[in-house]
Structures are given as C-alpha cells and as structure tokens.
Amino acid sequence: QVQLVESGGGLVQTGGSLRLSCAASGRIFSVNFIGWFRQAPGQEREFVSAIHWSGGSTYYADSVKGRFTISRDNAKNTAYLQMNSLKPEDTAVYYCATDLSGSIYLSHNYRVWGQGTQVTVSS
Numbered sequence: 001q002v003q004l005v006e007s008g009g010g011l012v013q014t015g016g017s018l019r020l021s022c023a024a025s026g027r028i029f030s031v032n033f034i035g036w037f038r039q040a041p042g043q044e045r046e047f048v049s050a051i052h053w054s055g056g057s058t059y060y061a062d063s064v065k066g067r068f069t070i071s072r073d074n075a076k077n078t079a080y081l082q083m084n085s086l087k088p089e090d091t092a093v094y095y096c097a098t099d100l101s102g103s104i105y106l107s108h109n110y111r112v113w114g115q116g117t118q119v120t121v122s123s
Contacts, residue, residue, distance in 0.1 A: 009117030022096030
C-alpha cells in the first residue's frame, strides 16, 4: 500500500503564505490523483484541490481558486500545495489523500490518507 506524509503546516498571519508537501512512498503505482482536503474544528472535511498524478490536470474549490496552487514532482513522488493570501478561514488540519475511485471532490472516494498537518492563520 502507498503511504502519504504531509509537512509544511504552521502558524502564519493573514495574507501570508505556506507550502504544504505530501510525500508518497510504497506502492506508488496506486497513486492516480492526489487530493488535498481540510477540516476545521466542528466542521466536515472539505475538498481543497486535486491533481492528476500523471497528466497534471488540476482542480480547485472555489474558496481557494486564485490563491492556492497544486503541483507535483513525479521524480520526488511529492505533491505540493502552495497557499498564498491566507485568510483566518483557511485555518484547519490539511490532509492529502490518494488511491481515488470516483469523484475527486468526495473524501470517501480516497482510500489512503496522510496524518494531516495543522495550518493556523492569525488575524
């Protein structure tokens, strides 16, 4: 099975930037898409962005479009989420996921998840 490890979270002020990384290891051939989701306290996990691992097509939630950029480095088996112009409402635990079967927008369609990384945006 593939394993995912996120990194890059932290505390940043409003308007700041962070870059999250999602490193894959193990059965890399099962990586078809990498999706990023986030979950704030008391809220459901929501879709943020996704990228097709081989083709590079990208997808974004309306709430982050124009501010976040997803990318991947196939040689490093790593996906990235560049987050700019951060807002307090972006505060959440961010998860990457893969081994997708179905719609990229639904968390239950991803079989493999990382442990999450905390992003906190102060006002």
